[in-house]
Amino acid sequence: MFAVVDCDNCFVSCERVFQPELKDRPVVVLSNNDGCVVARSNEAKALGIKMGVPLYQIMPLVKEKNVQIRSSNYTLYADMSNRVMSILREEVGRKLMEQYSIDEAFLELPDLAPGAPSWKEWGEALVRKVRQWTGMPVSIGIGETRTLAKVATWFAKHYPGYRKVCIIDTPEKREAALKILDVSEVWGVGWRGISKYRYYGINTAWELTQRSASWVRSKFSVTGLRTWRELQGNSCVDTLLTGRRQTICTSRSFEHGISDLPVLEMHISNFAARCAYKLRKDHSVAQWVNVFLQTNHFNEKQSQYDPSSTISLDTPVNNDFEIINAALKVLRALYHPGFEFKRAGVIVGGISSDQAIQQDLFDEFTPEQRQNLNKISQVMDFVNHRLGEDAVQLGIQQFPVDAKTGKRISYRDFIKHEYRSKCYSTTLNGFIVK
DNA sequence: TCTGGGGTCCTAGGACCC
DNA sequence: TCTGGGGTCCTAGGACCC
Numbered sequence: 001m002f003a004v005v006d007c008d009n010c011f012v013s014c015e016r017v018f019q020p021e022l023k024d025r026p027v028v029v030l031s032n033n034d035g036c037v038v039a040r041s042n043e044a045k046a047l048g049i050k051m052g053v054p055l056y057q058i059m060p061l062v063k064e065k066n067v068q069i070r071s072s073n074y075t076l077y078a079d080m081s082n083r084v085m086s087i088l089r090e091e092v093g094r095k096l097m098e099q100y101s102i103d104e105a106f107l108e109l110p111d112l113a114p115g116a117p118s119w120k121e122w123g124e125a126l127v128r129k130v131r132q133w134t135g136m137p138v139s140i141g142i143g144e145t146r147t148l149a150k151v152a153t154w155f156a157k158h159y160p161g162y163r164k165v166c167i168i169d170t171p172e173k174r175e176a177a178l179k180i181l182d183v184s185e186v187w188g189v190g191w192r193g194i195s196k197y198r199y200y201g202i203n204t205a206w207e208l209t210q211r212s213a214s215w216v217r218s219k220f221s222v223t224g225l226r227t228w229r230e231l232q233g234n235s236c237v238d239t240l241l242t243g244r245r246q247t248i249c250t251s252r253s254f255e256h257g258i259s260d261l262p263v264l265e266m267h268i269s270n271f272a273a274r275c276a277y278k279l280r281k282d283h284s285v286a287q288w289v290n291v292f293l294q295t296n297h298f299n300e301k302q303s304q305y306d307p308s309s310t311i312s313l314d315t316p317v318n319n320d321f322e323i324i325n326a327a328l329k330v331l332r333a334l335y336h337p338g339f340e341f342k343r344a345g346v347i348v349g350g351i352s353s354d355q356a357i358q359q360d361l362f363d364e365f366t367p368e369q370r371q372n373l374n375k376i377s378q379v380m381d382f383v384n385h386r387l388g389e390d391a392v393q394l395g396i397q398q399f400p401v402d403a404k405t406g407k408r409i410s411y412r413d414f415i416k417h418e419y420r421s422k423c424y425s426t427t428l429n430g431f432i433v434k
Numbered sequence: 435t436c437t438g439g440g441g442t443c444c445t446a447g448g449a450c451c452c
Numbered sequence: 453t454c455t456g457g458g459g460t461c462c463t464a465g466g467a468c469c470c
Binding site: 030031032033034035036038052053054055056057059072101221222223245246247248249250251252253255296297298342343345347416 | 435436437438439440441442443444445
Binding site: 010100101102103104187188189190191192193221223 | 466467468469470
């Protein structure tokens with residue numbers, strides 16, 4: 001059996017833990033730049049506010065109904081997530097717990113010991129424990145496969161009678177649940193594919209299970225077949241997490257389009273440095289660096305230009321200097337004046353352990369030279385950890401002065417967070433906003 | 435005017451081999 | 453001028469997840 005534990009309206013719940021005045025009120029959390037709604041309280045959902053809707057489109061409703069708005073505060077959410085995850089890890093043991101996202105984890109459940117409480121009782125106790133220890137409301141679904149556990153979660157969240165824990169453990173319950181569940185709610189059926197399911201007359205999850213394996217394979221490929229088998233109770237998503245990440249990406253949209261190369265260089269340097277930092281934290285190195293730029297897709301009058309290119313590194317590395325240099329090389333090759341770029345990013349990949357680096361015979365640096373570059377990055381990490389992010393940076397990461405105001409500006413100034421809450425759980429007084 | 439960010443996996447098609 | 457069959461590997465793009 002599998003259980004999936006899912007935080008209810010995760011980001012809104014994080015905000016509510018430290019701002020009890022948000023309780024029972026409609027609350028939404030926004031994406032970077034305060035662009036779109038990425039989390040909603042139940043009260044906000046009841047007002048018809050949809051996931052992903054741009055803030056400006058719901059502004060009249062926000063004012064009329066006094067909807068509370070928060071910018072995303074990932075420092076807070078990541079810390080709250082870690083607290084919840086550590087409880088779950090302790091519950092079943094490290095090996096049987098897979099964190100699937102910031103707000104969700106799969107637990108593999110061992111056979112029920114004789115005399116032990118039922119999974120339903122266990123689940124309800126776990127919901128209470130997480131709530132009491134962290135303040136986070138969670139729902140739990142249990143089933144024979146991960147997909148069925150996700151189905152159960154949907155019922156746990158939508159039917160108060162389940163008291164946040166729903167179990168699908170018999171063929172009868174499975175049939176009853178799948179007959180109610182719209183196929184679009186099934187894990188693995190996305191919004192692009194949904195019209196195809198409807199076209200073939202499949203509207204409920206149950207109707208999908210009634211087709212033959214070969215038919216599903218021919219229409220929806222192996223991924224569709226996998227979902228079909230999981231819905232039958234045949235577990236075939238073996239393990240979700242393969243350990244080391246295969247790619248690491250840092251990207252942002254900008255409040256305003258950027259056409260100046262030096263400003264882009266500053267941003268790309270910061271994205272690259274962030275990727276290098278994530279690599280070091282994972283004890284990984286990357287073998288290639290990709291840079292991409294995008295113009296504003298919503299502006300139909302503007303001609304679009306979305307270049308992207310990848311550069312291979314002679315030796316896999318994780319120090320700021322080499323990752324930034326590679327990224328800047330790509331950026332300068334991609335850059336064309338006359339375009340306003342609204343979004344940009346750096347992806348690093350070909351990731352492997354920093355303990356087993358394949359040396360290159362024609363490497364630009366000797367092992368000693370590279371070791372020095374690595375040491376500088378490590379010292380910078382140490383200082384930044386002690387004194388706060390961005391305490392020390394490479395020069396290129398700072399844009400000297402703003403042409404209009406003459407003031408020194410940081411890359412962070414290019415991202416809007418008008419309604420950001422405090423980092424209650426990660427700074428001593430909770431007053432410092434990162 | 436304002437429209438997110440970070441991942442994985444699969445497939446089709448092209449380049450290459452004999 | 454005619455122009456096969458059977459492979460591997462890589463990549464771009466698209467689907468999906470949260």
